[in-house]
Amino acid sequence: MSDPMIDxxxxxxxxxxxxxxxxxxxxxxxxxxxxxxxxxxxxxxxTLLQHLNGYLAPTRGDVRIGGQAFTRERIAEIRRSVGVVFxxxxxxxxxxxxxxxxxxxxxxxxxxxxxxxxxxxxxxDRVGMAHLRERPPHKLSAGExxxxxxxxxxxxxxxxxxxxxxxxxxxxxGRRRLIELLATFEHTKIIASHDLELVVxxxxxxxxxxxxxxVADGPTERLLSDEPLMLAHGLERPHILRHRHxx
Amino acid sequence: MDDLGRMDSPIHRIDARAKIIAxxxxxxxxxxxxxxEVSALMPLFAYPFALIAVGNLxxxxxxxxxxxAAPFALFVGIFNPLLDRQPMGMIGPVxxxxxxxSFASIMVRFTLTVSAALAxxxxxxxxxxxxxxxxxxxxxxxxxxxxxxxRYFFVIGDEGLRxxxxxxxxxxxxxxxxxxxxxxxxxxLLVRSMDRAQRIYRSMVSRGFDGEVRLLRREAPGWxxxxxxxxxxxxxxxxxxxxxxxxxxxxxxxxxx
Amino acid sequence: MHMADALISPAVGGTMWATSAGLIAWCAxxxxxxxxxxxxxxxxxMGAFIFASQMINFSIPGTGSSGHLGGGLILTILxxxxxxxxxxxxxxxxxxxxxxxxxxxxxxxxVFNLGFFPAFVAYPLIYRPIAGARRAGGRAWTAAIVxxxxxxxxxxxxxxxxxxxxxxxxxxxxxxxxxxxxxHLAIGVVEGLATAAVxxxxxRVRPEAIATTPAAALGQRSLRPVLAGLxxxxxxxxxxxxxxxxxxxxxxxxxxxxxxxxxELEGSGDGPRGPAARIQEKTAFLPDYGFRPAExxxxxxxxxxGPGAGPWPAVSAGTSVSGIVGGLITLIVAGLIGYLLKRGGxxxx
Numbered sequence: 001m002s003d004p005m006i007d008x009x010x011x012x013x014x015x016x017x018x019x020x021x022x023x024x025x026x027x028x029x030x031x032x033x034x035x036x037x038x039x040x041x042x043x044x045x046x047t048l049l050q051h052l053n054g055y056l057a058p059t060r061g062d063v064r065i066g067g068q069a070f071t072r073e074r075i076a077e078i079r080r081s082v083g084v085v086f087x088x089x090x091x092x093x094x095x096x097x098x099x100x101x102x103x104x105x106x107x108x109x110x111x112x113x114x115x116x117x118x119x120x121x122x123x124x125d126r127v128g129m130a131h132l133r134e135r136p137p138h139k140l141s142a143g144e145x146x147x148x149x150x151x152x153x154x155x156x157x158x159x160x161x162x163x164x165x166x167x168x169x170x171x172x173x174g175r176r177r178l179i180e181l182l183a184t185f186e187h188t189k190i191i192a193s194h195d196l197e198l199v200v201x202x203x204x205x206x207x208x209x210x211x212x213x214x215v216a217d218g219p220t221e222r223l224l225s226d227e228p229l230m231l232a233h234g235l236e237r238p239h240i241l242r243h244r245h246x247x
Numbered sequence: 248m249d250d251l252g253r254m255d256s257p258i259h260r261i262d263a264r265a266k267i268i269a270x271x272x273x274x275x276x277x278x279x280x281x282x283x284e285v286s287a288l289m290p291l292f293a294y295p296f297a298l299i300a301v302g303n304l305x306x307x308x309x310x311x312x313x314x315x316a317a318p319f320a321l322f323v324g325i326f327n328p329l330l331d332r333q334p335m336g337m338i339g340p341v342x343x344x345x346x347x348x349s350f351a352s353i354m355v356r357f358t359l360t361v362s363a364a365l366a367x368x369x370x371x372x373x374x375x376x377x378x379x380x381x382x383x384x385x386x387x388x389x390x391x392x393x394x395x396x397x398r399y400f401f402v403i404g405d406e407g408l409r410x411x412x413x414x415x416x417x418x419x420x421x422x423x424x425x426x427x428x429x430x431x432x433x434x435x436l437l438v439r440s441m442d443r444a445q446r447i448y449r450s451m452v453s454r455g456f457d458g459e460v461r462l463l464r465r466e467a468p469g470w471x472x473x474x475x476x477x478x479x480x481x482x483x484x485x486x487x488x489x490x491x492x493x494x495x496x497x498x499x500x501x502x503x504x
Numbered sequence: 505m506h507m508a509d510a511l512i513s514p515a516v517g518g519t520m521w522a523t524s525a526g527l528i529a530w531c532a533x534x535x536x537x538x539x540x541x542x543x544x545x546x547x548x549x550m551g552a553f554i555f556a557s558q559m560i561n562f563s564i565p566g567t568g569s570s571g572h573l574g575g576g577l578i579l580t581i582l583x584x585x586x587x588x589x590x591x592x593x594x595x596x597x598x599x600x601x602x603x604x605x606x607x608x609x610x611x612x613x614x615v616f617n618l619g620f621f622p623a624f625v626a627y628p629l630i631y632r633p634i635a636g637a638r639r640a641g642g643r644a645w646t647a648a649i650v651x652x653x654x655x656x657x658x659x660x661x662x663x664x665x666x667x668x669x670x671x672x673x674x675x676x677x678x679x680x681x682x683x684x685x686x687x688h689l690a691i692g693v694v695e696g697l698a699t700a701a702v703x704x705x706x707x708r709v710r711p712e713a714i715a716t717t718p719a720a721a722l723g724q725r726s727l728r729p730v731l732a733g734l735x736x737x738x739x740x741x742x743x744x745x746x747x748x749x750x751x752x753x754x755x756x757x758x759x760x761x762x763x764x765x766x767x768e769l770e771g772s773g774d775g776p777r778g779p780a781a782r783i784q785e786k787t788a789f790l791p792d793y794g795f796r797p798a799e800x801x802x803x804x805x806x807x808x809x810g811p812g813a814g815p816w817p818a819v820s821a822g823t824s825v826s827g828i829v830g831g832l833i834t835l836i837v838a839g840l841i842g843y844l845l846k847r848g849g850x851x852x853x
Contacts, residue, residue: 016712053453076455084453090402091446094545095460096374096394103463108455113463120463136249136374138401156454274609278514282672316604320508330674346674353511353672360509361604368601376601386532388544392594395548396555400598403549404556411560423570426701429562433573433698434705436560437553441710444549448542458541 003067004028005160005188006052011061012212013047021047023212024061031159034189036199036220039209040234045164045192048209052162052190053082066159080109083153083187087164089145093137098129098148101137105156123155124148127181143174147181160188167195196224196238208233251304252372258302262472263371263379269294269479270367276483277359283335283348286492288355294479295362302370309369313361317354324353373397378462391460402443407436506599506614507663509607513670520666521612527620528593531586543587550579551591555598564694571694576622577652578699581631581639585623592619617662626655639707648703649696653689660688 006029013022021044029035037045050056051063054070063070065078086092095101102123106116124130127147137145146166153161166182167175179201182189193199199206199220206223208216210233216223223229225241252259258266273294280288299306331346368376374394381390410432414424424432448456485491509517535543554575561570575595579588593615599605606614635647664684668677 050449055449055452079453079455082453084450086446086450088446091443092450094395094398094447094451094548096377096398100374100463104451104456104461105454107461107463108457108459116463134253136398138398139249152454270608274509274607275514275518278509278512278517278609312604316508320511324511324673327674330676349672349674357508357607360607360609364601364608365604373601386529388532388535389528389590389594391544392547392551392590393597395545396551396591396594396598399549399552400555403552404559407556407560423561423563426562426565426697429560429698430701430705433557433560434702434709436557437702437706438710440549440553441546441706444546445542447545447549451545452541456541456544458536458539458544460544 003064005031005033005066006190007062007064007067008051009062009064011048011051011058011063013051013056014059021212022051022058025209025212025214026061027207027214027217029188029190032186032188033205034191034203036203036206037190037192037209038194038196038199038206038224038235043209043233044212045209047212049084049162049164049190049192052160053079053084080105080156081159083156083158083161085146085149085153085161085163085166087168089142089149090137092149092152093140093145096136097133098124098135098137098140099133101148102133102152102155105152109156119155119157120151123151126154127151141174142169143171143177146170146174146178150181158187160190161185163189163191163193165193165195166191167193167198196235197240200224200238200240208235210234249372251302251369252375254303254370256302256370258298258370259372260471261475262468263375264383265468265472265476266367266371267376267379267383268476270363272476272480272483273363274360276487277356279487280352280356283345283352285348285351285355286496287486287490288352288359290486290491291359291483293482295359295366298363298366298370302366304366304369309362309365312365313358316361317357320353320357324350324357327353374462381462387460390462394460399440399443403436403440406439410436506596506606507610507617507666509609511667511670511672512610512613513672514609516666516670517609517612519612520616521609524593524612524615524619527589527616531589534586535590543583547583547587547591548594550583551594554579554591555595562698571691571698573698573702574618574652574656574691574695576618576655577626577631577648577695578702580623580627581648581699581703585627588627589619589623592623613662613666617659617666621658621662622651622655625658626651630654640704644704645697645700648700649693652696652699653692656688656692656695657685660684 006027008028009026011022011025012020014020025044025048037048039045047056051058052065054063054075057070065082068074068078070078093101095104099120102120103116106119107113111119121130121133124133127150129144129147129151132140132144132148137148140148146169150161150166163182167178170178175195175198179198182191182202189203191199191203203220205218206216206220207214208223208229215233216226216229221241224235224238227237230237273291277288277291298304299309327350328344328346331349332344333346334342335345335348336343371379377390377393380393381387411424414428414432418424418428512520535547554573557573557575559572561572563570576588576592579591582588583591596606596611596614596618600608600611600614631647631651634650635644638644638647661681661684664677664680667673667675667680673680
């Protein structure tokens with residue numbers, strides 16, 4: 001397996017209204033790596049994430065997952081292997097009950113019902129939400145919704161987990177539980193977040209985006225402690241690193 | 248209502264299809280009674296009562312929901328006593344006109360059918376109800392439509408109320424919006440809803456959505472379910488054919504003489 | 505203008521159920537045939553939007569009252585007739601099931617009155633010809649108001665006709681009509697204004713959202729034969745109903761008595777009695793107590809129901825007294841059974 005898990009080469013993307021969201025982005029992410037993508041609002045994070053499971057196709061450049069390019073035949077398989085957890089769990093949990101929602105993906109893969117049920121239960125167990133299986137999603141707390149949204153993706157046994165602002169809307173305890181949960185996953189992880197403290201805890205590597213370009217790519221502690229770099233791109237140095245490296 | 252649907256009771260465990268069929272038969276039976284009938288309808292209360300009792304449903308709560316919906320039936324029915332003054336029966340020395348009978352009949356039918364419908368939903372839950380309807384042949388796009396509507400009503404309703412509160416706080420205390428504001432606010436809500444639909448679609452596609460929404464509900468009807476539907480239908484047919492109330496009344500009236 | 509179960513007869517309710525169910529099946533096939541998966545969440549969310557928007561009112565200047573969006577027309581403008589019809593039907597179904605707003609038997613009527621007319625009459629025959637591709641400006645507003653008024657007028661007329669055909673309410677046809685139509689003229693204007701305002705707003709801030717909705721994908725081409733078919737079906741159903749209404753007060757009742765070979769006990773006095781009725785008379789608990797069924801006479805109010813209307817089954821005076829007693833008793837018994845079941849249920853669960 002010499003191919004990197006994710007290989008992005010010179011990706012550009014322009015929206016139909018003319019907005020240039022990505023202007024030549026390249027990076028590689030290896031198997032099992034955890035990488036954060038940070039940047040101010042409008043830097044291109046969400047657009048970039050939408051390329052990772054083929055929802056958007058680059059106007060120019062190349063996206064490869066596990067060495068495979070997106071083709072009509074492969075797109076279903078690639079979408080299974082790249083699980084995306086969206087920012088608003090209400091968008092992700094659209095079925096009548098938690099259980100139906102987690103089983104949605106496996107059933108679409110053509111998995112037999114018994115197996116789909118087994119996978120759904122296992123995924124709910126994995127995030128500690130098995131007791132909620134018959135609940136309607138609108139009755140869950142923000143933290144529960146987030147955990148179930150992650151379970152819906154785990155049920156597809158993905159190789160890569162892509163998360164957009166996983167800690168948004170969570171109270172401190174819910175956020176702490178989420179971080180602990182994510183730390184137990186061995187998947188390749190890509191996390192786009194403004195929560196830089198979470199980034200420090202979970203991702204050893206960080207990619208800084210600004211204006212549709214990668215302005216920095218390297219070890220988290222070094223980049224996020226670089227105050228001028230952070231401030232120049234609408235970010236700030238997380239407190240956690242201040243305490244570790246007092247000046 | 249959701250919490251009620253998730254409870255467990257012998258009634259909750261009955262296959263959704265059996266309950267749908269029994270309730271449909273119930274509504275048809277109730278509505279097929281002659282227009283002046285009141286007393287013969289009474290035995291039919293057994294059905295909603297049984298659902299509520301065995302299903303451990305909160306009767307007061309359901310009753311309140313029935314009462315909330317009553318005004319329309321009341322409004323149209325109330326004309327009957329005014330228009331149909333032909334005396335039809337006596338209670339002691341007082342002659343009762345046909346209009347009062349048909350009015351009472353309308354209200355009894357209303358209470359029967361509405362309470363049965365509410366009890367059906369409360370002891371089944373929307374998702375099992377929809378799965379049952381699908382298995383009974385309701386087209387799947389419509390079933391999915393019902394489920395999505397129910398799911399996002401809460402989300403969008405919440406969003407709408409938040410926007411309304413924000414608008415109210417900046418207005419001069421008026422409870423309703425000016426037309427101009429209304430168009431903008433509802434327009435915003437609509438645009439947000441469209442964006443949400445797009446995001447939902449994205450999340451569906453990323454989990455392999457191919458145009459078909461599959462529901463994992465394996466309910467095999469057992470003898471209990473068949474017995475439930477058949478038993479009730481037999482009871483409705485019986486109550487429809489023989490006026491049980493009349494029999495009881497006559498039997499009692501004979502007693503003292 | 506949701507109709508309640510209590511006001512319609514099974515014949516009318518059943519006919520409208522069949523009609524609406526057929527329309528739903530047809531629209532579902534059409535929507536599936538478009539192969540635009542985006543419609544699935546879009547329809548659901550738009551239905552929820554209509555539901556939610558009805559919680560928010562605006563004040564109508566000079567009247568002191570308030571209005572809100574009804575939804576049929578705006579859904580059709582956004583989604584096209586077929587998807588919109590399904591969305592409207594789903595809103596009405598959820599309202600009937602969860603909010604007891606409109607009944608189960610009346611659901612067919614409600615879906616038809618509030619869904620069919622805006623989606624398949626007002627939109628294609630009025631809104632589109634007037635507005636064309638415009639979504640803002642005078643023409644679009646005119647189109648929305650005229651289409652909303654027309655849709656609601658037809659819907660209100662549907663309510664009146666269905667109520668009258670059912671023969672449960674005593675309201676004379678003319679009076680009911682004179683009440684319903686003007687009220688719905690006002691409601692229609694309000695609905696049209698609200699629709700136009702919201703559509704214009706969306707067209708301004710998100711023009712592509714309105715342009716790319718799949719409304720265009722489902723053409724008007726296929727609509728005409730369907731409309732023609734529906735008209736024929738309606739005429740046939742109407743004729744059938746009329747026959748039922750005149751010779752048999754109640755289609756279902758009639759078919760039940762036919763099936764069981766037994767006329768209603770309190771049925772038409774001069775009709776031939778079935779053997780079952782004779783047996784029943786002999787075995788009745790107290791035949792000499794109640795008045796003879798033959799004494800029941802048709803209520804004169806009924807003669808206005810229609811030419812050739814036979815005597816309606818009327819409750820005899822005797823039936824009513826013992827009936828009231830018996831009714832109360834059975835009600836109590838039913839309640840008692842429920843109570844006992846509940847107690848039993850508590851101990852076992």
